[in-house]
Amino acid sequence: MLDLDASPYGFFVWTSYGLTAxxxxxxxxxxxxxxxxxxxxxxxxxxxxx
Amino acid sequence: xxxxxxxxxxxxxxxAFSRWAAPLFGGIAVLLGLAGLWYGFTAPEDxxxxxxxxxxxxxxPAAWMSMFVYVCLAVASFLSLVFRHALADCAxxxxxxxxxxxxxxxxxxxxxxxxxxxxxxxxxxxxxTSVLVLFLVYLALLxxxxxxxxxxxxxxxxxxxxxxxxxxxxxIHWSVNWWNTLHQGASVFTKSGPAMTSDYLxxxxxxxxxxxxxxxxxxxxxxRGEVWRRRADAAAQRLARA
Numbered sequence: 212m213l214d215l216d217a218s219p220y221g222f223f224v225w226t227s228y229g230l231t232a233x234x235x236x237x238x239x240x241x242x243x244x245x246x247x248x249x250x251x252x253x254x255x256x257x258x259x260x261x
Numbered sequence: 262x263x264x265x266x267x268x269x270x271x272x273x274x275x276x277a278f279s280r281w282a283a284p285l286f287g288g289i290a291v292l293l294g295l296a297g298l299w300y301g302f303t304a305p306e307d308x309x310x311x312x313x314x315x316x317x318x319x320x321x322p323a324a325w326m327s328m329f330v331y332v333c334l335a336v337a338s339f340l341s342l343v344f345r346h347a348l349a350d351c352a353x354x355x356x357x358x359x360x361x362x363x364x365x366x367x368x369x370x371x372x373x374x375x376x377x378x379x380x381x382x383x384x385x386x387x388x389x390t391s392v393l394v395l396f397l398v399y400l401a402l403l404x405x406x407x408x409x410x411x412x413x414x415x416x417x418x419x420x421x422x423x424x425x426x427x428x429x430x431x432x433i434h435w436s437v438n439w440w441n442t443l444h445q446g447a448s449v450f451t452k453s454g455p456a457m458t459s460d461y462l463x464x465x466x467x468x469x470x471x472x473x474x475x476x477x478x479x480x481x482x483x484x485r486g487e488v489w490r491r492r493a494d495a496a497a498q499r500l501a502r503a
Contacts, residue, residue: 212303213299213302213303214302214303214304214305214306214312215302216312217312217315218312219311220311220312220313220377221312223313223316223373223374223376223377224312224313224315224316226373227316227319227320227369227370227373227374228315228319230366230369230370231319231323231366231370234362234365234366235475237362238358238359238362238475238479239479241358242359242479242482242483242486243482245483245486245490246482246483246485246486246489247486248486249486249487249489249490249493250485250486250489252489252490252493253489253490253492253493253496255493256492256493256496256497256500
């Protein structure tokens with residue numbers, strides 16, 4: 212059964228998981244945004260990648 | 262000449278491969294991550310660590326990945342430096358922010374575990390200090406790349422720094438054996454087998470594989486972005502010359 216009650220260490224456990232989720236979200240967003248931005252720029256040029 | 266996989270030696274083939282491989286790795290990472298979280302939060306509390314044992318399920322994979330990403334970075338840097346391979350430099354450049362993120366996570370989650378268990382957020386212990394040095398090397402690589410406008414000079418300088426920084430990897434790995442450290446020694450990959458029950462080993466391994474798949478996906482997407490950036494820059498330079 213799921214045990215989501217991390218007391219008395221809830222602050223440490225949930226801060227760890229929260230920061231990890233934030234960092235992963237940031238990595239996904241930044242890598243996708245970077246790729247989309249440059250893909251658009253490359254497609255606007257003559258040297259369109261396949 | 263060292264044989265390089267076909268998709269790495271040709272940007273067009275790499276782009277075709279990464280177009281389906283990146284989402285595939287991303288999907289695998291999500292599935293493994295969800296399974297790992299389920300097992301992690303259904304595992305019993307540890308009799309000594311209590312619920313803080315659950316921090317280990319995300320701390321240990323982050324620490325492993327901080328070193329694994331650096332190995333990938335060092336190999337890509339070597340190929341870039343020796344063979345002047347542009348795609349290898351794209352791969353090296355794309356690995357740095359991801360490696361820095363994993364290393365930062367390992368340090369922060371380790372600190373969040375250390376405070377309730379060791380009674381301190383930080384000690385200048387050999388393992389912690391060598392991982393901090395790894396984090397600083399990642400930051401130095403980001404700063405060096407940003408400070409040089411010439412792509413070729415930046416690639417060469419970063420490759421040399423990355424290869425010099427690789428000296429730190431065996432120090433991190435064996436620091437717990439070479440020095441008396443507060444940080445515990447290896448407890449999964451040991452000669453006598455894992456020193457933990459399957460209750461903890463299963464979520465740890467599932468989340469480690471999830472981190473690995475996530476890295477694969479993020480790395481491929483980042484390299485694709487870097488290839489596009491260089492093509493757009495090359496086209497802009499041709500236009501400027503015309």
